[in-house]
């Protein structure tokens with residue numbers, strides 16, 4: 001069920017039960033190496049997820065993907081990080097190729113050690129070493145906005161989808177569905193990110209942990225209080241309300257992800273829809289639930 005590689009790996013690294021196939025990464029390509037290195041560190045710090053966390057958050061991302069689109073089929077997880085969503089789909093998929101250019105693949109080897117239907121490769125979206133039109137489902141969650149040319153990267157992913165197959169993407173939204181206060185809070189936090197992502201690694205991790213306590217937890221507390229009072233609709237308007245039922249570990253992880261990453265871009269729903277159309281996708285469906293925006297398209 002594995003796909004044939006279209007290039008030879010430079011080396012094969014044995015990591016416990018898993019092999020990691022490491023491919024050439026072109027530094028001048030569509031990749032930001034500082035960001036990739038930052039993710040390598042992030043995912044080696046947050047390298048384990050419980051079955052419950054994976055199932056709970058995975059359901060949020062895959063709410064618009066019906067099981068039959070990947071059950072028993074061939075899947076590619078582009079920018080897999082620790083491989084948590086690779087693991088999520090591997091429960092039902094035939095075979096999953098997990099791919100990431102960062103040292104996160106070493107954490108993935110640990111998380112996915114027992115999954116026989118997963119292979120891990122260290123490669124960039126720029127040079128995906130698989131034939132075009134070879135996967136029933138390709139997904140890329142929280143990845144393409146960290147790449148200099150997002151649309152070009154999306155095209156590379158869609159090339160690998162079989163005609164009639166599907167592509168699932170999650171890209172940071174530009175708060176196009178939010179009000180002025182929400183946007184202001186975001187712009188202030190973005191200024192913080194621009195400073196924090198430049199800090200030395202240890203200090204960056206410490207500052208992000210402090211922000212998890214000072215920024216995320218108060219919003220989580222307000223959201224929980226509103227929900228306790230039965231004000232569900234109002235609670236969904238609170239920034240970071242998505243974290244109300246998440247563990248503190250997930251919150252720390254996401255704080256480092258958000259404030260520690262040098263390159264991030266944001267898109268409106270319309271921009272994402274246009275990009276997907278330009279990449280040859282149709283039947284485009286957006287989830288109306290967080291995380292915003294995640295969308296599914298079908299290849300012609």
Ligand SMILES: C[S@@+](CC[C@H](N)C(=O)[O-])C[C@H]1O[C@@H](n2cnc3c(N)ncnc32)[C@H](O)[C@@H]1O
Nearest residue numbers: 031036039079080081101102124125141142143
């Ligand atoms: C926020 S993490 C998301 C990881 C995983 N999809 C998840 O949601 O847990 C972004 C990932 O994109 C990867 N990435 C960055 N540049 C990339 C590129 N050019 N090609 C493929 N992946 C890339 C990073 O190494 C990182 O693991």
